[in-house]
Amino acid sequence: MPKWLPLQKLLQLRLTTCLSITLCIVAIIQFFASYGYYNYDHLDQESLRHHLYAKRNPNLITKLKPECRYNDILQSSKTVGSSKIPRNHYDFLSNGIMNGSYSPEDCTPLFSVAILVTYRNRQSQLDIFIPYIHNFLRKQNIHYKIYIIEQQDDKLWNKGLLYNIGAKQAILDKFPCLILHDIDLLPLDDSNLYACLNHPRHMSASIDKFRFVLIYKTLVGGVLSIRSDQYKELNGFSNKFQGWGGEDDDFAERISKHNLEILRFPPHMSRYTMLQHKQEHKNEDRHRIMEENKRNSQNDGLNSIHYEMINIKNHRLFTMIGVRL
């Protein structure tokens, strides 16, 4: 047997190991590159103003002021990096805010928006979210009001029902546009105008936690804007989802059943950072409920909410609706 054979074998072995490692790396890169959409379908930045749903709350007192302008906001390239988000707001000034509501001082807004935030036991996130979002929204020339809908019981979390409760109140208060907002998401782009379009808009299409890709095309969870009349038409959210997950996919199904589209702004206008938290308990029944609801959802939603209202408290920076389910 020639002397060089073991060395040749060793070399061969090394070569195959190197090859397999390279193949593995390529496969991993491929997997991550194909998981989600970097450049999802979206409206053109130039055409956005044609899609806006301009409607004010009739209760808003407007004095003789010129109409607010939105072009500069929609064209703004100002953005903040996820790592630059302030974690405390000791220097926060609440100028102009009353009961969670704000309207620009020197112009008449074209949009009135109710921001609905479902909540339980996340004080540290509330402390970051509230001042951040007020600072962000006060630059947008819109009239808005922040509602926090708090589940004050130990039952399983029911986000869909909480959104229905918030929407009912905001509609009673005559808001024509609802923005359903996770408390752990903070917008990064000034151009992400908090207003409704003529179709529902998934606003948080580009989140740092998901490497700024849209994880699937029908995702509407996170931050979603929808006209109040359309929310009523869809009969709101299903009240049946208890625990984490599924209620938003069920809502997407309602949107498509009513021949509405899910619109999005371009990725560079739709970036958010997600505050860290532990994963909620998953609802094991969520897929079954979604299947059931595909067949019948007419009597499950805004028209069938049961809850005990504890109180509605007006704080300076938000209105808190406390409920037991």
Ligand code: NGS
């Ligand atoms: C899907 C969930 C949605 C959820 C989305 C993103 O799998 O409710 O993930 O979740 N649908 C089902 O479970 C059927 S996230 O990673 O942002 O917490 O919104």
